[in-house]
Amino acid sequence: MKTIFELKNVSVNFDKHSISHKTLRYALAVKMNGHSSQKISAVDNINLVINDGENVGLIGRNGAGKSTLLKVLTGVITPQSGTVNRNTGKHIVPLIELGIGFQPDLSGRENCYLSGILMGYRKDEIEARMDDIIKFSELEDFIDEPVKNYSSGMYARLAFAIATDVKPDVLLVDEVFGVGDEFFMRKCIIRMQKLMKQGSTTIFVSHNLDFLVTQCNRIIWLDKGKIIMDGDPEETAGVYRLSEGIAV
């Protein structure tokens, strides 16, 4: 089986007091008191291998390090220590947030191009898909309007349509469902299932445990930047729920 991501002893730390730590006064105070600024460990010495075709769910409380881990996988964050190996032959599309890169003054169509380019496609590739994107997002009448006039549902629909229209090899999703109405959500889920069936590797961050248990074949439970449990979805979700005091 081909490896998509391989993380070895990966750690990411953030400075606490990030508002004041750049001032001269703070720097002098640190010098005189002799202590360095406090660190928060968002990802703490993680070893992880994700293989081709796996559908992985990441669970854990707020602040457990799920989003940071996802950002390490996409390459947005370079960890302070450890190594990250990424399969360079695979097309990785991150969906960390809906509508990354959308410019309010640009029309829906222009934003499609910009967003598509950011996901690694060429302009002509996006042009070929434009009709499908418009159809899926149900925005036929509004595609040439500036997106600042869109409702949040329209915005999310367009963003989701772009990210999933061209078949990515690897899709990283950070809690982006729960947008649009129920019917659109169902459409999104069907499309995700289709991608998974076609063999796309997916990594989901979500608080919707039922969704993850039904869709994923592996769940990783993170707490305070460490992997607590990694394995069978139902078992991991069950232990996680118990630890939080929720009866299954």
Added chain:
Amino acid sequence: MDSTSWRFSWYFAVSQLKTKYRFTALGFLWNFLEPALYLVILSLVFSVINRMNINDYAVFLFSALVPWRYFEKVVTSSMESIVGGEWLLKKMYVSPLAFPANKFIISTFEFLFSITVAFILFAFLKENWTIHLIILPLSIIPWALFGIGLGMISAVLFTFFRDVRPLIQMILTLVFFTSPILFHKNIFEPNSLQANLMQYHPITYFAALFQKPVYEAVWPSDIDWIISIIISLFTLVIGYNLIQKFKNKFYFYL
């Protein structure tokens, strides 16, 4: 820089240029009106101070002022580009070089609009048109490289120390007002202190690349080329290497 980042900086620049005047009545025309108004106002005011013939002075002024404005725009907009790219750099992988590159592309388009305007004005102001004008496409290269080089250096400095913005703006103002762009060096006595100091002003050599062919109708000298090219390549190499060296740290300072 990878091809995705290149494509992004290009397409993003084009869309920013498109939206810049999107909601104005005159639209695209503003790209020409804005530099035209600026150049006309400045030439009216400073021809009085320089006690020069207005036509003559305007040709002299525009020749180096247009590349200077370009250079200044590249430096100041690139400086804030990486911090300003937070919306993307914190969420998706793009090369941090894409942001100074994006500002560079936008400023280059604006320069092309301004130089067009300057030449339209020259049609009314300038009497002797000579062969020397053909050197101008080469003359802009050292300005462009110096701009993007200094822009990348300031972008890295600004990411780690936000205090540098007013400092760099002040340095640019100082450099501009001491350079022979606004005033002709003939206003000083030959061999006076000021005239001698001009030799040590780097912008003197950059300005000569435009002033000589446009205003004096001669070719820029070898020394003008050598000094301007050395300075621009030097800053370019430093700027590029600074971004490469610190790119993994930007996330934590945005």
